[in-house]
Amino acid sequence: MKLTGIELVTVALPLVAPFRTSFGTETEREALLLRVVTDEGEGWGECVAMAEPLYSSEYVEGCVDVLKRFLVPALTDVGDLSADQVGRVLAPVKGHRMAKAALEMAVLDAELRAAGTSFGTALGAARETVPCGVSVGIMDSIGELLDAVDRYVAEGYVRVKLKIEPGWDVAPVRAVRERYPDIPLQVDANTAYRRQDARHLARLDPFDLLLIEQPLDEEDIVGHAQLARVMSTPICLDESIVSARAAADAIALGACSIVNIKPGRVGGYLESRRIHDVCMAHDIPVWCGGMLETGLGRAANVALAALPGFTLPGDTSASDRYYRTDLTEPFRMDDGHLAVPTGPGLGVTPLPDVLAEVTVRSEWVTW
Numbered sequence: 001m002k003l004t005g006i007e008l009v010t011v012a013l014p015l016v017a018p019f020r021t022s023f024g025t026e027t028e029r030e031a032l033l034l035r036v037v038t039d040e041g042e043g044w045g046e047c048v049a050m051a052e053p054l055y056s057s058e059y060v061e062g063c064v065d066v067l068k069r070f071l072v073p074a075l076t077d078v079g080d081l082s083a084d085q086v087g088r089v090l091a092p093v094k095g096h097r098m099a100k101a102a103l104e105m106a107v108l109d110a111e112l113r114a115a116g117t118s119f120g121t122a123l124g125a126a127r128e129t130v131p132c133g134v135s136v137g138i139m140d141s142i143g144e145l146l147d148a149v150d151r152y153v154a155e156g157y158v159r160v161k162l163k164i165e166p167g168w169d170v171a172p173v174r175a176v177r178e179r180y181p182d183i184p185l186q187v188d189a190n191t192a193y194r195r196q197d198a199r200h201l202a203r204l205d206p207f208d209l210l211l212i213e214q215p216l217d218e219e220d221i222v223g224h225a226q227l228a229r230v231m232s233t234p235i236c237l238d239e240s241i242v243s244a245r246a247a248a249d250a251i252a253l254g255a256c257s258i259v260n261i262k263p264g265r266v267g268g269y270l271e272s273r274r275i276h277d278v279c280m281a282h283d284i285p286v287w288c289g290g291m292l293e294t295g296l297g298r299a300a301n302v303a304l305a306a307l308p309g310f311t312l313p314g315d316t317s318a319s320d321r322y323y324r325t326d327l328t329e330p331f332r333m334d335d336g337h338l339a340v341p342t343g344p345g346l347g348v349t350p351l352p353d354v355l356a357e358v359t360v361r362s363e364w365v366t367w
């Protein structure tokens with residue numbers, strides 16, 4: 001394929017409700033979309049970086065800059081491009097995995113649309129639907145939390161994930177577990193704790209959690225291995241797992257027994273599949289994380305979540321978990337599951353009217 005043009009489109013979608021984590025509160029999702037034009041057709045990519053560098057070091061405007069100045073020029077030097085070359089061509093640029101992932105996703109989408117192949121088929125999906133977990137933010141009161149969990153359970157979500165932070169952990173988890181003694185339940189700290197909190201975190205063990213996600217700093221692999229020896233709740237890593245090599249190392253060091261795979265965090269869907277393969281080889285279950293994606297990223301995540309090693313429900317929620325109006329045809333849950341798109345490429349495209357409404361700025365990258 002030959003790249004003939006790339007459009008960087010920054011969009012802003014209001015959230016249906018504020019989403020609070022240990023690192024801040026989101027009320028709208030600013031996201032960067034990539035539309036690549038090739039001699040064989042178009043493709044879409046979604047960059048999952050937040051507006052501010054609080055989940056990781058990347059942020060929307062930084063991604064725009066690194067794409068314009070370094071990543072797109074590197075790619076346009078390649079005459080006949082295929083998606084499986086993108087990672088290697090972009091490797092000389094250090095880091096910037098979310099920006100790279102978006103570019104690879106757009107090239108992969110264009111390639112697969114031209115071939116009439118779906119993301120699910122290309123990645124190796126083994127299922128036609130995937131179970132839906134839901135991520136529940138930190139709330140102002142336990143009553144408010146229970147009302148939210150009641151709504152999500154009534155909607156059919158099969159797994160509940162609670163955001164926690166120091167001062168909001170044992171009590172909310174106890175309240176939800178008492179209300180729902182049997183529901184699959186897990187927590188996510190987004191690195192909010194320190195090694196000296198180990199004994200406090202072990203107070204979560206009686207609640208039969210599926211896992212505790214990223215309790216410590218993303219660079220504290222040894223700390224997670226030490227915590228795993230103190231807690232009976234399985235440790236799951238998110239922010240720490242930036243590549244298949246990082247996954248293999250964390251597993252070898254005993255730092256995690258479950259992995260949250262997020263394609264943007266690891267540099268793309270092809271690296272995600274490599275992490276899936278590494279984890280399967282070590283009998284480590286994986287699940288698909290979320291970054292409040294629009295329907296574009298959600299489509300690709302649902303396809304990824306259908307691979308055989310994704311044995312735990314992911315943060316693959318319905319569109320209306322976050323958006324009153326999604327950028328694409330909305331993903332609607334059916335009996336707690338989402339259908340894996342079957343159309344060519346992502347199987348979805350932005351709805352022109354919605355795209356026009358939510359576009360904050362767009363620019364063509366020329367070369």
Ligand SMILES: CSCC[C@@H](NC(=O)CCC(=O)O)C(=O)O
Pocket residue numbers: 019021026055134135188190238289290291292293315316317
């Ligand atoms: C704004 S929080 C984004 C990162 C967070 N993501 C979620 O909690 C799930 C978000 C979603 O449902 O897309 C995580 O650390 O796992």
Ligand SMILES: [Mg+2]
Pocket residue numbers: 188190213214238239260289
């Ligand atoms: Mg997480």
